Amino acid sequence: MRGNGFWLAAAAFISAAYGLTVFATNDYVFFAGYIILQFMVLATAWNILGGYAGYVNFGTNAFFGLGVYTAVFMAKAFGAPLLLQILVAGLVGAVLGFAVGLLTLRMHGIFFSIATIAMSIIIETFIINWKFVGGASGVQLLRPPPTAPFDSYIRMLFVIAAVMVVLAVAVARYVQNSWIGRGLRAVRDDEIAAECTGVPTLQLKLLACSISGFFLCAMGAPAAMYLQYADPASAFNLNYSVSALAMSLIGGTAHWIGPLLGALLLASTQQLLTVTISSEVNVLVLGLMLVLFVVGAPDGLIGLYRRFFKPKSSDPSGGSSAP
C-alpha cells in the first residue's frame, strides 16, 4: 500500500510540474523552481553516502561541476541532445563516485572529507586549464530550440528537474529500505563490526558512492543550459557542497524525506531572500541555519517531528528516536 502511495505521489508531482508549465504565465516561477528542485536532487543524492553510510562527502561541487562540464563538452564537441548530456554526465559521475569509494578504503571521518575537498580542487584546476571548454574565463552556450511538447526551454528544464527529483528519491528510498541501506547503516554505526559480521562493506560503499555520484553529476548537466554559461569558479563553488550537506542535516539524514524537506525549506528561503534582499544574505542564512540546527536539533526536522509528535511506542525499528 505504502509503495503505491509513493508512486501515486510521484506521478502527481510530475503531473503538477507539467501542469504548471502549461498554465503558469510568469517564467520566473520556473527559474526559481528549477533551483529548488536541483537542490532536492543534490541533497537526496548526497544523503545516500553522507547520511546512510556516514561518509561526509565535501566534493559535491566536484561532481556538480564535472556534470556541468560534461554537458558543455558534449554540446560543443558533438552537439548532443540534453538527455544524452545528462545520461553521460551521470555515468561520468558514477565513475568518479567509484574512485571516491576507493578512497574510503584508507580514510575515515574528517580525512575522507578533506580528501574529497582536495579532489574537487584538482578537478577544477584541470578544467581551468582545459582550453576547449573555455578555461578560467568560462564559455557561453546557446540553447537549442525546446523539444515538443514544450514551447520554452526553461519550462522544459523545470520538468526534467522534477523527473530527476522523482528518480533520485525513488532510488534513495529503495536504497534505504533494501539490504543496501541496512548494510550502509551497519557501516555507519561501526564499520569494523560490520566487516566482521560479514557485511560486504567495500562493495556497499562503492555502490553508495557510485549511485550518489551519478545523481550529483547528472544534476550538473542541465545547469549549463539553465545558465547558458559555464565557468569553473561558479560550477565548482563550495556552496554546492555545503548546501547539500546543510540541507540533509537540517531535514534529517536517517530518512529519504529529510534531505527533501531540508532542500525545500532552505532553497525556497534562499530564493526568497535573493529576490527580496541580496545574495550575500543567502550565504548568511545557510551558515546560521546550519549552526542553529546542528546545535539545537541534531537530528534535523525528522528528529524534531519524532520528539514532539510521535508517541513513544510506535517506533520499534529504529533506535535513533529521542529518549
Add this chain to the structure above:
Amino acid sequence: MFSFELLLDAVVLGLLLGCFYAAVSIGLSVSFGLLDVPHVAHPAFLVLASYGTYFLSEYGIDPIIAGLLLTPVFFVLGLGMYRLYYETFEKRGSDAGVRGIAFFFGIAFIIEVAIILLFGVDQRSVQAPYIGKSIDILSLRIPLRLVVAFIVALLLTLILTLYLSRTFTGRTIRAVAQDADALRLMGANPIATKQWAFGIATGVLGIAGALLIIVQPVEPTLDRAYIGRTFCVVVMAGLGSMSGTLLAGLILGVAESIVLTLYGASWAPAISFAMLLAVLAVRPQGLFGR
C-alpha cells in the same frame, strides 16, 4: 625556458612562502592536530584577523603591531568558540564528526558574510615601509614583504614549539591530546586545558592574519583557498607535530613555487591538494605522525 637560476629563484621564494604557510597552519596544528577539533573555520578566522589588521592599519598602526594587538582578542574568541563546541558536541558525546564539520562550516560562512557586510567584497591591502620593496641577494630579487613574513613566521613557530615542549602548560596540552582520562587522574582538568589550547590556537591567528595581508591582498572568500592549504600542511606534518608543521609548510611552499614558475599560476592550486591526496593515500599518519 628552463634555467638553473629560475629554479633557484623558485626554491628561495618557496622557502619564504613555506614558512608563511607554516605560520598560518600552526594554529590548526594545535586545534585539529592535538585537540581533534575539525576546525574548518580556521581559515575564516585567519581572514577575519587580516581584516582586523586592515581596520587597525587605517589608524596608522603597523600591520605586525596590529596583529599583536589582535592576538588577545582572538585568544578570548577562541576560548568562547571552544566552550560552544564543547557544550554542543564533546559533552553530549554525540557523533561530532559530521555535525562538528557542519558546525564549523556554518561558522565560516557567517564570518564570510560578516566581513562582506562590514568591509564589502573588494580586495583590501595594507601599507607599511617594508611592503612593495625588494632586496637583492646575489642574483636573486626577493620581495621584502616575504622576508618580513618569513622572520615573523619562523619566530612564531619556534615560540609555539618551545611553549608546547618546555613549559608546564604546554606539556599539559600535549598530554591531553594523548590521553584526556589519564590527565584527569593526575588532577588536571582536561576541558580547561583544551579550552586554553584552543584559545592559543586561535590567538596565534591574530599574527598569522597580519602576515596574510602583508603577503597578499585579502578578500572575504579567501578562506576557501586556505582550507586546503592549512589542512594539507597539518595532515602532511602528522597531527600535532609542530616541527613537522614547519617542514610540511616548506615542502608545500617550494612545490607550489616551482610549479608556479615552470607551469604557470593556473596549475599552482592543485599542487597542495595533489600532495595532500598523495600523503593521505600513502602515509596517512603524516611525516611525523603520532
